[in-house]
Amino acid sequence: MSVPVEATPIPTVAPEEPAVARGIVKTLRSGVGQGGMLLALLLGVLFFQITTGGIMLRSLNVTNVFLQNGYILVMALGMLLIIVIGHIDLSVGSVAGFLGAVVAVLIVGVDVPGLGHIQTDPILAVLITLIAGGLIGGFQGWWVAYLRVPSFIVTLAGMLLFRGATLFMLGGQPVGPFPESFRAISAGFIPEAIGSIPDPFGPKDIVLANLTNLPVFGDLKLVLPLGGDSLQLTTLVLGALLCAFIVFLGWRSRREQVKYGFRVPSVRQFWIRNALVILGIMFIAYRLAGYKGLPIVALVAFLLIGLYMFVTMRTVIGRRIYAVGGNSKAAMLSGVNSKLMVFLSFVNMGVLAALGGIIIAARLNSATPKAGYGFELSVIAATFVGGASAYGGVGTVAGTVIGALFFGLLNIGMGIMSIQIDYQFMVQALVLLVAVYFDVRGKSRDA
Amino acid sequence: MEAAGRVSDVLLEMRSITKEFPGVRALKDVSFSVRPGEIHALVGENGAGKSTLMKVVSGVYPHGTYEGQFFYKGEECRFAGVRESERKGIVIIHQELALIPHLSITENIFLANEQTTRGVINWGLSHSKAKALLDKVGLDETPDTKISRLGVGKQQLVEIAKALSKNVELLILDEPTSSLNENDSQKLLQLLREFRAQGIACVLISHKLKEVESVADTITILRDGAVIESLDAQSEHVTEDRIIRGMVGRDMTHRFPPREAKIGDIAFEVRNWKVAHPVYEDRMVINDVSLNVRKGEVVGIAGLMGAGRTEFAMSVFGRSWGRFVGGQVLKDGVEVDVSTIPRAVAHGIAYATEDRKTYGLVLMSDVKTNITLANLGGVSHSGVLVGPKEIRVANEFRDALAIKTPSVKQAAMNLSGGNQQKVVLAKWLFADPDVLILDEPTRGIDVGAKYEIYTIINRLAAEGKAVIIISSELPEVLGVSDRIYVMAAGRIAAEMSAAEASQEAIMKAIMRLARAGAEEVVL
Numbered sequence: 001m002s003v004p005v006e007a008t009p010i011p012t013v014a015p016e017e018p019a020v021a022r023g024i025v026k027t028l029r030s031g032v033g034q035g036g037m038l039l040a041l042l043l044g045v046l047f048f049q050i051t052t053g054g055i056m057l058r059s060l061n062v063t064n065v066f067l068q069n070g071y072i073l074v075m076a077l078g079m080l081l082i083i084v085i086g087h088i089d090l091s092v093g094s095v096a097g098f099l100g101a102v103v104a105v106l107i108v109g110v111d112v113p114g115l116g117h118i119q120t121d122p123i124l125a126v127l128i129t130l131i132a133g134g135l136i137g138g139f140q141g142w143w144v145a146y147l148r149v150p151s152f153i154v155t156l157a158g159m160l161l162f163r164g165a166t167l168f169m170l171g172g173q174p175v176g177p178f179p180e181s182f183r184a185i186s187a188g189f190i191p192e193a194i195g196s197i198p199d200p201f202g203p204k205d206i207v208l209a210n211l212t213n214l215p216v217f218g219d220l221k222l223v224l225p226l227g228g229d230s231l232q233l234t235t236l237v238l239g240a241l242l243c244a245f246i247v248f249l250g251w252r253s254r255r256e257q258v259k260y261g262f263r264v265p266s267v268r269q270f271w272i273r274n275a276l277v278i279l280g281i282m283f284i285a286y287r288l289a290g291y292k293g294l295p296i297v298a299l300v301a302f303l304l305i306g307l308y309m310f311v312t313m314r315t316v317i318g319r320r321i322y323a324v325g326g327n328s329k330a331a332m333l334s335g336v337n338s339k340l341m342v343f344l345s346f347v348n349m350g351v352l353a354a355l356g357g358i359i360i361a362a363r364l365n366s367a368t369p370k371a372g373y374g375f376e377l378s379v380i381a382a383t384f385v386g387g388a389s390a391y392g393g394v395g396t397v398a399g400t401v402i403g404a405l406f407f408g409l410l411n412i413g414m415g416i417m418s419i420q421i422d423y424q425f426m427v428q429a430l431v432l433l434v435a436v437y438f439d440v441r442g443k444s445r446d447a
Numbered sequence: 448m449e450a451a452g453r454v455s456d457v458l459l460e461m462r463s464i465t466k467e468f469p470g471v472r473a474l475k476d477v478s479f480s481v482r483p484g485e486i487h488a489l490v491g492e493n494g495a496g497k498s499t500l501m502k503v504v505s506g507v508y509p510h511g512t513y514e515g516q517f518f519y520k521g522e523e524c525r526f527a528g529v530r531e532s533e534r535k536g537i538v539i540i541h542q543e544l545a546l547i548p549h550l551s552i553t554e555n556i557f558l559a560n561e562q563t564t565r566g567v568i569n570w571g572l573s574h575s576k577a578k579a580l581l582d583k584v585g586l587d588e589t590p591d592t593k594i595s596r597l598g599v600g601k602q603q604l605v606e607i608a609k610a611l612s613k614n615v616e617l618l619i620l621d622e623p624t625s626s627l628n629e630n631d632s633q634k635l636l637q638l639l640r641e642f643r644a645q646g647i648a649c650v651l652i653s654h655k656l657k658e659v660e661s662v663a664d665t666i667t668i669l670r671d672g673a674v675i676e677s678l679d680a681q682s683e684h685v686t687e688d689r690i691i692r693g694m695v696g697r698d699m700t701h702r703f704p705p706r707e708a709k710i711g712d713i714a715f716e717v718r719n720w721k722v723a724h725p726v727y728e729d730r731m732v733i734n735d736v737s738l739n740v741r742k743g744e745v746v747g748i749a750g751l752m753g754a755g756r757t758e759f760a761m762s763v764f765g766r767s768w769g770r771f772v773g774g775q776v777l778k779d780g781v782e783v784d785v786s787t788i789p790r791a792v793a794h795g796i797a798y799a800t801e802d803r804k805t806y807g808l809v810l811m812s813d814v815k816t817n818i819t820l821a822n823l824g825g826v827s828h829s830g831v832l833v834g835p836k837e838i839r840v841a842n843e844f845r846d847a848l849a850i851k852t853p854s855v856k857q858a859a860m861n862l863s864g865g866n867q868q869k870v871v872l873a874k875w876l877f878a879d880p881d882v883l884i885l886d887e888p889t890r891g892i893d894v895g896a897k898y899e900i901y902t903i904i905n906r907l908a909a910e911g912k913a914v915i916i917i918s919s920e921l922p923e924v925l926g927v928s929d930r931i932y933v934m935a936a937g938r939i940a941a942e943m944s945a946a947e948a949s950q951e952a953i954m955k956a957i958m959r960l961a962r963a964g965a966e967e968v969v970l
Contacts (some may be wrong), residue, residue: 312830316830333788335788
């Protein structure tokens with residue numbers, strides 16, 4: 001309140017109706033229950049939007065957030081379950097790298113003496129790779145769950161093992177390129193079924209605020225970029241359908257809660273919250289539509305996010321995973337097969353690591369011996385920043401998605417600002433520390 | 448009580464202490480004083496505020512987190528932490544022992560107070576000092592013994608030796624005998640008497656009123672965070688009933704609900720059950736135990752700590768303890784496979800643990816999640832949870848068992864001990880078992896909640912379920928059971944009907960077996 005403010009004119013948005021403003025603040029503060037991470041994400045967007053002079057939210061860059069971070073999103077979903085159940089998987093980067101090599105070798109083909117050059121159809125290759133991922137996950141899960149070797153050790157060994165296996169598989173050489181159909185997984189967009197229209201806003205940037213004489217940055221502008229060449233309608237329609245679906249689910253759940261006498265946010269609160277969600281989704285859809293539409297990798301990620309939300313919140317198996325993570329002894333004595341749950345979580349992680357590996361290979365258009373190096377760190381960091389507890393039992397899909405997007409935003413934003421990779425690492429490290437600190441502090445205050 | 452403020456005859460004086468937690472006022476305007484060299488018992492139901500009050504004294508709750516002030520030897524204390532109170536000679540020994548199992552006695556005694564010469568640990572000095580302290584508390588062990596090799600009773604003595612090493616003048620013991628057997632408890636109480644003779648004052652928090660009656664000089668009763676009364680136990684005769692009246696605010700003439708048993712056929716039978724220790728496989732912990740329960744019957748298993756009752760129950764429940772050697776489990780006269788917990792549950796057997804926090808509840812999850820955990824099939828449809836049904840089930844059990852919680856969405860860790868126990872019970876009731884094994888169902892919960900639990904047990908038996916109750920409190924076993932098995936050293940020492948059972952008969956049976964098989968008794 002009484003902090004001295006720079007004596008620069010900061011024109012603010014026209015004052016809104018106070019109740020609505022309060023509702024918005026409340027919604028942001030609750031961060032959809034993610035300990036304020038959503039708020040941090042929005043502040044991050046705002047920050048980069050200003051510091052990049054309005055480039056951050058251009059269609060291309062919004063698209064790139066998904067294109068460049070799809071694999072992290074996908075693997076973080078698997079990591080969430082592993083961390084919730086009280087374990088860790090350090091091997092995901094290596095496993096993804098290895099499976100990327102597997103799919104590459106299958107597609108590009110190998111010379112088998114006597115049989116000639118054997119190639120595999122991309123779809124079959126992807127299927128085989130996913131199954132191989134499940135087997136690798138099962139292998140590690142078996143050591144963890146049934147032989148009771150700590151997951152830290154098993155997956156540390158796995159990290160080395162599959163790093164070696166990748167080099168072996170590729171013979172130290174990149175393998176590629178791939179046919180267009182396979183590359184579409186990472187580089188493609190959904191086909192336009194409806195058509196496209198010119199952007200009604202036309203190419204123009206709306207200047208929301210002028211910031212002058214700032215320390216370090218100098219003069220900056222807060223720009224809301226609009227417009228592009230044309231809008232892909234299918235993407236907008238899909239976005240609208242998603243909004244309708246989310247509102248429908250929320251309304252149904254609210255009605256249920258009321259029926260059982262739970263305290264629920266007021267109707268106005270409900271609509272304010274949903275309006276913000278719709279605004280967010282439609283803005284992203286609008287931006288994606290302004291480039292080439294919804295990337296296939298984003299579609300895959302969104303479908304998986306929906307699936308895993310359902311699994312964690314609405315299924316018996318999800319409930320059991322959280323119970324084992326919260327108190328494995330109590331879960332076991334309640335008749336939950338704790339070991340099987342741990343085993344299955346690793347199988348799941350393996351399959352998603354395979355998908356991650358496929359996405360990476362398709363994106364780079366080749367499998368390289370170094371693919372996947374260090375990815376486990378991004379994946380684990382995204383999960384923790386998203387509010388999962390290192391002690392198990394706590395973590396949500398929504399939080400993990402926000403965590404992954406946050407890291408994606410950092411990468412792209414710092415990339416646009418041409419910040420060197422060395423600084424990027426250091427910034428990411430600090431973000432991880434500070435985010436988890438706030439999360440821990442928030443939780444201890446609740447308790 | 449004497450007028451407060453005279454420094455010479457008051458060691459500790461607390462004035463108007465109020466301590467609040469979010470939503471709860473744990474202490475309301477509590478005044479409390481301890482004279483030098485007295486044994487001052489602090490009694491009250493669970494949640495009455497005993498431990499909270501002592502945590503204020505010992506600096507666990509630092510100055511500023513409570514209202515009011517307190518004086519030690521006439522000086523006002525504003526402790527920022529436990530170290531400051533210990534420097535003054537106030538030492539608290541918590542209910543859960545704070546020893547590190549993999550370290551030796553010496554290392555534990557001097558933890559954070561290492562005996563060093565120029566910064567390097569002087570082991571000779573450490574061990575000899577430790578030995579002297581062990582002699583003081585009458586523990587005949589070499590100081591380099593690892594804590595994990597000692598029984599609970601001996602560990603308790605190590606804690607006290609550790610307190611002595613800090614030149615204690617006010618020793619606070621929170622339920623020191625709750626996990627000790629009779630013999631060890633007596634030894635501990637005798638030690639407290641010796642300390643009194645040496646001028647060390649002692650605050651004793653205990654639920655065991657018999658002990659309080661025998662050892663205390665003054666008894667202060669807390670109820671709902673306020674001091675009800677302080678009794679001078681030396682001048683007047685204070686009986687157990689008198690203390691209970693103060694604790695619950697009414698006469699507890701009926702500590703157990705009346706029970707009309709309708710007993711049917713044998714529902715559950717265990718024959719020649721043998722289980723070995725999970726690590727030392729040649730040590731038979733459960734040796735040839737056979738027992739049965741009829742429909743509608745409540746069967747008690749009495750015995751001392753270490754008799755093997757929990758081990759027996761857990762080994763029957765899906766072999767969740769020890770190494771199975773042999774035996775049969777029969778339900779309604781047919782042998783059933785209970786080799787895993789899911790199988791045992793499928794056969795309608797439930798085991799509600801004695802340690803609800805470690806084995807019973809997922810504390811961070813809400814009440815509804817805990818209630819449905821053992822029977823998720825009952826609230827789901829092809830593997831998908833049916834939210835409304837789950838809430839309906841949880842609400843039903845909340846009402847039926849009178850679980851005090853603002854909502855079934857409250858996290859289990861925010862409930863009191865008695866209500867947590869009810870959640871554990873609800874979990875198993877929803878699984879709808881035919882045989883219910885309840886291990887210490889009322890441990891650590893207050894008198895009123897105990898009565899409610901007993902009522903639930905009666906209701907279950909009336910519905911025709913077979914109930915087995917394991918309890919270390921003999922009056923409880925006698926009060927709720929239709930038939931009693933006495934266990935000692937992993938065997939059934941006796942079986943008696945409720946009519947012929949008494950505390951004396953049970954103790955005699957234990958002693959007889961102990962004498963007969965003295966060599967086999969291993970602790």
